[in-house]
Amino acid sequence: MKILVCISKTPETTSKIKFSEDATELMEDGLQYILNPYDEWYALVRAVELKEEFEGSVTVINVGPASNDTVIRKALAIGADDAVRINVEPASAMSVANHISDYATGKDYDLILLGKESIDYNGSVMGAMLSEFLNLPFIAHASGLTKGGDAWEIERGITGGTERVRVNGTVVVSAAKGMAEQRIPNMRGIMMAKRKPLEVIEAENKASSLETVGYAYPAEKTAVKMIDPNNMEELVRLLQEEAKVI
Amino acid sequence: MILVYAESNEGALGKSAFEVVTFGHKVAQLLGKQCIALVLGNAADAGILGSYGAQRVMQLSDASLDTFDGRVHAQVIHEVAEQLGADVVIMPHGPKGHATAGRVAVRLNAGCLTGINAIPTLEGEHLVAEKDVFSGKAIHRVAVTGEKKVLTIMGNTVKPERSGTAVDVESVGVTPIASTLEVIDRQKQTSDRAPLPEAELVVSAGRGMKGPENWGIIEELADALGATTACSRPVADTGWRPHHEHVGQTGVAIRPNLYIAAGISGAIQHLAGVSASKCIVVINKDPEAPFFKAADYGVCADLFEVVPKLTAALQNRS
Ligand SMILES: Cc1cc2nc3c(=O)[nH]c(=O)nc-3n(C[C@H](O)[C@H](O)[C@H](O)COP(=O)(O)OP(=O)(O)OC[C@H]3O[C@@H](n4cnc5c(N)ncnc54)[C@H](O)[C@@H]3O)c2cc1C
Ligand SMILES: Nc1ncnc2c1ncn2[C@@H]1O[C@H](COP(=O)(O)O)[C@@H](O)[C@H]1O
Secondary structure (H helix, E strand, O other): OEEEEEOOEEEOOOOOOOEOOOOOOEOOOOOOEEEOHHHHHHHHHHHHHHHHHHOOEEEEEEEOOHHHHHHHHHHHHHOOOEEEEEEOOOOOHHHHHHHHHHHHOOOOOOEEEEEOOOOOOOOOOHHHHHHHHHOOOEEEEEEEEEEEOOEEEEEEEEOOEEEEEEEEOOEEEEEOOOOOOOOOOOHHHHHHHHHOOEEEEEOOOOOOOEEEEEEEOOOOOOOOEEOOOOOHHHHHHHHHHOOOOO | OEEEEEOEEOOEEOHHHHHHHHHHHHHHHHHOOOEEEEEEOOOOOHHHHHHHOOOEEEEEOOHHHHOOOHHHHHHHHHHHHHHHOOOEEEEEOOHHHHHHHHHHHHHHOOEEEEEEOOOOEEEOOEEEEEEEEOOOOEEEEEEEOOOOEEEEEOOOOOOOOOOOOOOOEEEOOOOOOOOOEEEEEEEEOOOOOOOHHHOOEEEEEOHHHOOHHHOHHHHHHHHHHOOEEEEOHHHHHOOOOOHHHEEOOOOEOOOOOEEEEEOOOOOHHHHHHHOOOOEEEEEEOOOOOHHHHHOOEEEEOOHHHHHHHHHHHHHOOO
16 A cells, blocks of 8 residues: 655744744744644554555655755654655645645555644645645545545544545545544654655745735733622623623 | 635535625625625525625535535536636635635636635735634735635634625536545534534533533533533543544634633643634633633633533523
8 A cells, every 4th residue: 555645844833933024924943843733643643554554655745945854754753664855945735736746646646645734824725736636536634544445434524523435546635633643753763764765856836826915913812801700690791791792 | 706605514504604605795895896606515595695795696406416525516616617707716614615625726726825714905906815823823914816716714704794685596507527435424413502613602621620520510501602512632532522522723723702611721722723712711720820811701710610600690691
């Protein structure tokens, strides 16, 4: 079984986010990056489990600069066999999808996994784009993924519940919570990761139809109003008359 | 022309359908264009979308569309968009939108911005939209410069507004491609509460509850309000509550009118999914709990005493 897993990096969630003076760029200094949790905990771990069950290989792919190699090595330590980095600063989800589709075309993957969303920009959009470029079926928000014969059986989130679907052949799947349990890389994995192949492919940026106008900080919350625990009638009154939410 | 994909689920238009049409109508006004709603699959009275601002409502009630396949929906949306000459395609930011918007954008070679949470503005000739990024720590303002645009809209971004009258439903002259997916089982959430992403009132609880056997007081509070229940991540991870209740950065992101959090400390990853709520009430016995900084109203006390009192006060409200 040949599996491709798309991985991305995201600022560590507790990092302080700062912008350039004209508020158009994220300041990189002092930012710690991690593997995007959906890619790491769910997509990658499930890929490694499937490889353990059916044999085959897991390749991780990232579109990004050389500084991403640290998170790519982490993915190798968790159990991917090899890695590919398309060496270009991604301009948009569309350009990421375009690059990954260029790479994956003709390589006969049985499964392409990615995360439900990146937790920095929360796009939730790359998978559908990649599937369209590759003309493959796509299942979003999958919380379960198993193989029976030629068919994949996938549990996916839908509005107000879940659904199990069956699909034959190669499929693109975005992983959500429930698909696997987080794995902590062990010492042996970390040592082996250093020797696993990481191929770097040079590429030109693809045109993007999105331009950052600027970043802003959300308005400061007004100070919390503390309510006497013995006077919940007062809280109800405030919710009705002041906040007007009930 | 603005084409709005109005979601129908199990034969009925959902709340998101009325929201996106209202949103589409406002974008259409901004750009001086027409707003057309598109419904795929069964939905009895799709013409009602006319009263939310759609000048025309088109529907393809082909039964094959009821099994959701983003590839098929995207093909139909794309062909309708081409036939009608759509400049902007608008969809809800939910499971269906996530499987469809990107495909439509590729097919139309459009600029695609997802998760928008305010009405866009025009700056010069550019449509500028904004969304929350970095776990709610910043707002990203983006110009969508492509000639064609695909946008997805967060739930609760606009309140559905009636601005016209119902219209006759027109049928769509597109033959959907065959789906390669087969649905073998469907599990509905076993509660009559609104689905979390659509809920306007949410009651949530965390590890401060001590154990799943104590959730009765949370259910009762939710009943008194007509609210949906939610929980923090460790609560879902240890199986005290179902996974679909988990809110936060790695769970569902919500923006209800009211979010009541009992026994939740307010970690940054939790706040990431709830801080866009209009009004936040925090019940915690620790005065130093970080959640109080993000709250509008706070009650510093033992939740096991306060929650039943709040329920009683709500039941007795005028
Ligand atoms: C990458 C990453 C992603 C994450 N994603 C999420 C996410 O999506 N959602 C999420 O929720 N978390 C997430 N977390 C976990 C998060 O960091 C916190 O650990 C978690 O939110 C804590 O849950 P809690 O508030 O229920 O529990 P605790 O932090 O243990 O807090 C319990 C609170 O209850 C209060 N309490 C206890 N007893 C009582 C009582 N009798 N009366 C009143 N108050 C009481 C305590 O004072 C305390 O504040 C994530 C973490 C990481 C690293
Ligand atoms: N630069 C990238 N390189 C490889 N995969 C990516 C990249 N950006 C996003 N992805 C994948 O696409 C998923 C969804 O990202 P997004 O649509 O940006 O929210 C992520 O969880 C990753 O699996």
